Amino acid sequence: MKLSKKITDFLANMPSKSISPKMLASNLGMADDASDYKHLIKTIAQLEESKAIEVTAGGNLALPQPEAEVLEGTFSANPRGFGFVRIGENEPDVFVKRGNTKFAMNEDVVEVKITSPANPLKGNEAEGKVVAIKSRAVTSLVGEFYAFDEDEKKNSGSLLGYVINKNKKIPFRTNISKKGLHPEVGDIVRVDVTHYPDRDFPEVLQGLVTEIIGKATDTGIDVLEVLESMGIPSPFPEDVLAEANAVPDEIEEKDIIGRVDYRNEIAFTIDGADAKDLDDAVHIKALDNGNIELGVHIADVSYYVTEGSALDREALNRGTSTYVTDRVVPMLPERLSNGICSLNPRVNRFTQSCVMEINPDGYVVNYQISQSVIKTTERMTYSDVNEMLAGNQEYLEKFAAIAASVEQMAKLHAILLAMRARRGSIDFETQEAKIIVDKLGKPIEIQVRKRGIAEMMIESFMLIANETVARSFATRELPFIYRVHEHPKADKLTRFIDFASVFGIPLKGTPENMQSKDLQDFMLKIKDQPGEMVLSTMLLRSMQQARYDEDNLGHFGLAAEYYTHFTSPIRRYPDLLVHRLIRAESHPTTEVIEHFEAIIPEIAQLTSSRERRAIDAERAVEAMKKAEYMASYVDTEYDVTISSVTRFGFFVSLPNTIEGLVHMSTLGDDFYNFNERDLTLKGERTGKVFRMGQPVKVKLVKADKVTGDIDFEHVDSDLDVVEAVEKRSRESHGGRDSRDKRPDWKKNKDKDKKPFHKKGGKPARKK
Numbered sequence: 078m079k080l081s082k083k084i085t086d087f088l089a090n091m092p093s094k095s096i097s098p099k100m101l102a103s104n105l106g107m108a109d110d111a112s113d114y115k116h117l118i119k120t121i122a123q124l125e126e127s128k129a130i131e132v133t134a135g136g137n138l139a140l141p142q143p144e145a146e147v148l149e150g151t152f153s154a155n156p157r158g159f160g161f162v163r164i165g166e167n168e169p170d171v172f173v174k175r176g177n178t179k180f181a182m183n184e185d186v187v188e189v190k191i192t193s194p195a196n197p198l199k200g201n202e203a204e205g206k207v208v209a210i211k212s213r214a215v216t217s218l219v220g221e222f223y224a225f226d227e228d229e230k231k232n233s234g235s236l237l238g239y240v241i242n243k244n245k246k247i248p249f250r251t252n253i254s255k256k257g258l259h260p261e262v263g264d265i266v267r268v269d270v271t272h273y274p275d276r277d278f279p280e281v282l283q284g285l286v287t288e289i290i291g292k293a294t295d296t297g298i299d300v301l302e303v304l305e306s307m308g309i310p311s312p313f314p315e316d317v318l319a320e321a322n323a324v325p326d327e328i329e330e331k332d333i334i335g336r337v338d339y340r341n342e343i344a345f346t347i348d349g350a351d352a353k354d355l356d357d358a359v360h361i362k363a364l365d366n367g368n369i370e371l372g373v374h375i376a377d378v379s380y381y382v383t384e385g386s387a388l389d390r391e392a393l394n395r396g397t398s399t400y401v402t403d404r405v406v407p408m409l410p411e412r413l414s415n416g417i418c419s420l421n422p423r424v425n426r427f428t429q430s431c432v433m434e435i436n437p438d439g440y441v442v443n444y445q446i447s448q449s450v451i452k453t454t455e456r457m458t459y460s461d462v463n464e465m466l467a468g469n470q471e472y473l474e475k476f477a478a479i480a481a482s483v484e485q486m487a488k489l490h491a492i493l494l495a496m497r498a499r500r501g502s503i504d505f506e507t508q509e510a511k512i513i514v515d516k517l518g519k520p521i522e523i524q525v526r527k528r529g530i531a532e533m534m535i536e537s538f539m540l541i542a543n544e545t546v547a548r549s550f551a552t553r554e555l556p557f558i559y560r561v562h563e564h565p566k567a568d569k570l571t572r573f574i575d576f577a578s579v580f581g582i583p584l585k586g587t588p589e590n591m592q593s594k595d596l597q598d599f600m601l602k603i604k605d606q607p608g609e610m611v612l613s614t615m616l617l618r619s620m621q622q623a624r625y626d627e628d629n630l631g632h633f634g635l636a637a638e639y640y641t642h643f644t645s646p647i648r649r650y651p652d653l654l655v656h657r658l659i660r661a662e663s664h665p666t667t668e669v670i671e672h673f674e675a676i677i678p679e680i681a682q683l684t685s686s687r688e689r690r691a692i693d694a695e696r697a698v699e700a701m702k703k704a705e706y707m708a709s710y711v712d713t714e715y716d717v718t719i720s721s722v723t724r725f726g727f728f729v730s731l732p733n734t735i736e737g738l739v740h741m742s743t744l745g746d747d748f749y750n751f752n753e754r755d756l757t758l759k760g761e762r763t764g765k766v767f768r769m770g771q772p773v774k775v776k777l778v779k780a781d782k783v784t785g786d787i788d789f790e791h792v793d794s795d796l797d798v799v800e801a802v803e804k805r806s807r808e809s810h811g812g813r814d815s816r817d818k819r820p821d822w823k824k825n826k827d828k829d830k831k832p833f834h835k836k837g838g839k840p841a842r843k844k
Contacts, residue, residue: 080120085129088140095137146191147208154183154246162189162205169195169566171205179207180274183246184214184686202568217269218242218251219305221293222260222286240268240284243697243783244306249274249282257285265290265302297518299782300401300698307694309399313410316387321410324381324417328425328450337449339430343482344374345455346420347462347535354407354414355421356647358428358453359538361485368436369489373542374451376418377427378646379656382409393680396687398648401698402512402520407648414647422456429656431542431643435489439496444545446659455479462531490534493541501594501636505617510734512702520706523733539644540635546655547639551629555662556673558651558681560642561630562623565591569619576615579755580608593636611770614720615756624688625651625681627674650684700785703735707780707787714792719771722756727767729775729789737787739775744791764802772796 083105088096098121099108107113121138124130131141150162150171158175160183171189173181181187188209195203220242225233237259240251251268253260260266267290272283290305291298304311313321342360360372382388392408399406407414420426428451434443455476464472465483473480513522543560550557570588577584582603585595596616603609620634625642632640646652654677661669717729726740741749747760749767757768767773774794780787 080116081124081129084117084120084124084138085140088130088138095133095135095139097137101138147188148191148205149186149188149211152178152181152183152185152187152207154178154181154248156245156248158248162187162207169202171203173205173207177206179210180276180279181207181210182213182215182273183244186211186214213270213273215247215270215308217267217287218244218247218282218284219265219267219290219302220251221302222253222262222264222266224262236283238262240266240286241783242306243303243701245697245784246693247282247306249280251282251284254283254285257287258289260286260289263293265293265295265298267305296516297403299701300403300518303697303701304399304401304406304694307690307697309406309690309694310395311406313391314387317391318410320386320388321412324413326417328417328427332427333425333450335448336427337430337445337447339372339374339428339432339449340425340452342372342451343454343479344372344451345453345457345479345482346422347457347459347531350458350460353411353419354647355419355456357535357539357644358420358451359486359535361482361489363485364434368434368442369485369492370432370434371489371538371541372430372432373538373644374420374428374430374449375542375644375652375656376420376647377429377448377656378409378413378418378653379429379660380427380448381413381418382653384657388413392650392653393683396650396684397691399691399694401695402702403514403518408650409647418647420451420453422453425450425452429643429659431545433541433545435492435541437492439492441541441545444549446546446549448660459529459531459535462534463529466530486534486538487530490530490537493537494533497540497635498597501592501597503593503597503600503634503636505600505613505634507617508734510699510703512699512706514702520702523703523706523735525732525734543641543643544637544639546643546659547629547641550641550658550662551639553662555658555665556627556670556677557629557658558641558654558677559626559629560623560632560640560651561626561628562632562634562640563621563630564633565619565621573615573619575754576756577612580612582608582612593633597636608770610718610720611768614769622689624685627677627681650680650687654680697785701782704780704785704787705782707735707737707777708782711777711780714774714776715789716772716796717775717789719767719769719773722751722758722767722769724751727758729773735787737775737777737780737789739789739791743778759800760802762802764799766798766800767791768798771798 084101087101087104098118102108102114102117105117107117121130125132128141130138133139148162148164148171150164152160152162152173153170154160158178160173160178160181161170162173163170171191173189179187187207188211189205190208191203191205193201193204195201218240220240222238222240224238225236235255237253237255240253242251251270253268254271257269258266266286267288268284269287270282270284272278274280274282290301301311339360344358344360346355346358348355356376358374360374362370364370382392388409395408398408409418417426420428428449430445430447430449430451432445433441436442455478457476457479461472461476462483465476465480466487509526511524511526512520513524514520547557547559567588570591574584574588577599582599584591584599586592600613600616603612623632623634629639631638641655642649642652643655644652646656658673661673715731717731719727720730720736721728724741726738726744728736728738730736747763747765749758749760751758755768757766759766773796774792775789776792778788778790
């Protein structure tokens with residue numbers, strides 16, 4: 078056997094990864110003879126040159142290791158320093174621990190090297206290390222300007238002060254250069270970033286001020302600061318406003334030619350009392366064959382916002398309207414959204430209509446999708462319709478023209494609800510906050526938003542219209558944008574099944590093949606049971622996030638084979654695109670098909686990202702306003718419910734949806750162990766237990782408007798749950814406490830130290 082083959086075979090079979098040349102010589106019996114050893118060294122050099130072996134940094138010999146896979150993706154930062162890299166919509170995320178991020182920031186495009194591949198059998202996700210930052214997502218930011226303290230001023234050099242912004246995913250302060258504008262303390266400013274975190278300055282950005290937006294004390298500036306810090310634009314560019322202003326206020330009869338005319342139908346809108354952008358109307362009537370005709374008429378925004386126009390480019394950039402406590406940042410200028418595109422009562426409006434014939438089982442047996450014109454009979458509110466459905470005679474007489482239609486709508490809603498239930502649609506009961514603010518934007522009340530039959534009825538009609546439009550395109554195999562909700566990931570479902578088993582409630586099926594119907598059955602099984610809130614919350618967290626995609630992947634939560642967003646083109650760009658597709662692909666050419674096949678994937682990805690950004694902004698403003706509201710109630714005690722348990726403490730929620738943290742550091746009466754399987758904290762000495770869904774008493778100790786954090790402390794009460802503590806005897810643990818791994822001599826040295834409790838019963842906290 079050739080010596081080169083002997084060397085590579087030995088390296089392949091040795092237990093360690095590398096070996097020194099001398100040890101290799103010894104193992105091959107070539108260490109004692111000088112000529113043999115010289116021949117070995119020469120052969121090693123040849124093998125290294127041919128890259129058959131490699132020399133490690135320590136001078137050892139080893140076989141070449143396969144190059145770790147390097148992937149490109151988008152970095153999602155966590156405020157605690159770690160993050161995830163999104164590789165693709167159909168690929169699992171790669172976890173990047175703190176210290177391996179290369180100081181990447183949220184939404185940066187990065188290259189990540191896989192350091193530990195995913196192991197689905199063990200439930201382990203892939204881990205990686207960021208090796209390069211390809212492009213930065215944050216090039217400017219908005220925040221409040223602060224002055225340096227006296228010590229910082231001594232070393233400030235060419236710096237003025239610093240800016241703190243409200244985007245929690247940018248957990249760095251930004252030092253401000255003297256080269257830009259010179260703001261005053263308390264100014265809200267826009268900053269162009271000139272320097273990003275690196276090894277020398279790991280926790281700081283640097284930039285220059287390009288605009289002074291206002292003062293921190295200005296009315297409404299707090300919300301504007303959050304929106305601006307997340308890159309959500311408020312004012313529209315001049316060219317966009319110019320196009321909007323050029324749109325006529327009324328429809329001319331000549332433009333109606335070629336549209337299906339539904340002006341003789343009893344159609345009306347049902348919206349919130351304060352809504353101004355009325356983009357959907359409905360008509361309904363019983364048919365002679367026992368079926369029901371439902372017409373869903375949606376404002377034809379695509380007629381006015383043409384592809385490639387300034388209006389279209391801005392709408393795509395925004396992606397969606399953003400709804401926060403005291404304002405709406407619209408996707409389209411108000412001249413369109415509240416004007417010609419709003420289905421105001423008793424005026425002609427262009428629409429795109431999905432008119433469906435629905436049988437008594439809730440299935441669409443016939444439909445027509447078309448460009449149309451309508452004239453609504455009434456502008457109804459949810460509260461008005463709920464009064465009618467409750468049999469309020471005053472409202473039934475006031476809106477007599479639509480009373481029969483409302484009755485028929487309630488009947489159809491019940492049919493559609495039963496149809497969705499039969500196929501396995503999952504209904505998550507969630508609470509939404511309604512924050513009431515005064516004229517200065519200060520929160521004065523927080524309520525739970527209530528949904529009546531009217532709200533759920535309109536939702537049912539929009540769902541069936543969205544499904545019908547999606548089915549129309551899928552069956553014709555035309556380019557389209559779908560709203561997809563994929564099957565939950567197996568590892569998350571596995572953890573949920575394990576968690577549910579703690580409550581003694583089994584689930585049908587395996588994580589890989591579990592169907593929506595299985596989870597719906599589970600939800601019905603736990604309804605009105607003590608653990609309903611806990612299990613419902615945990616199941617919701619196990620679901621994937623809905624998104625937009627060019628492929629029809631179905632909607633798991635709705636148990637729908639086809640689904641899209643068609644019904645809100647004033648406030649969502651994908652809906653606007655669907656309307657454009659309906660018009661363009663009614664008689665599709667090869668050129669049209671190729672055009673939309675090329676642009677839809679990128680639009681789907683961008684609008685999904687814009688939706689996440691809007692949700693983040695809405696949550697940030699809500700957290701800020703809730704904290705501002707609660708600041709007046711510091712030191713108040715509350716009976717609350719534990720909403721989640723973590724290693725660092727537990728979160729509690731008040732009946733009005735306000736949530737806050739009881740940090741582990743405030744639980745000074747015992748040492749608490751976290752049980753990841755059943756999500757509990759249990760005291761080693763006292764046996765006190767904290768678990769999801771459990772009522773406890775707490776005291777509000779802090780509410781920080783700037784961070785949105787609300788902190789509570791646990792208060793001992795009759796609500797506390799205490800369970801038996803497993804006794805640990807020295808005999809049963811080999812004469813030693815199983816948690817104390819120190820040798821006996823070390824423990825004896827501490828025998829005269831004070832006990833856990835100080836005199837007076839208060840716990841001795843660690844310094």
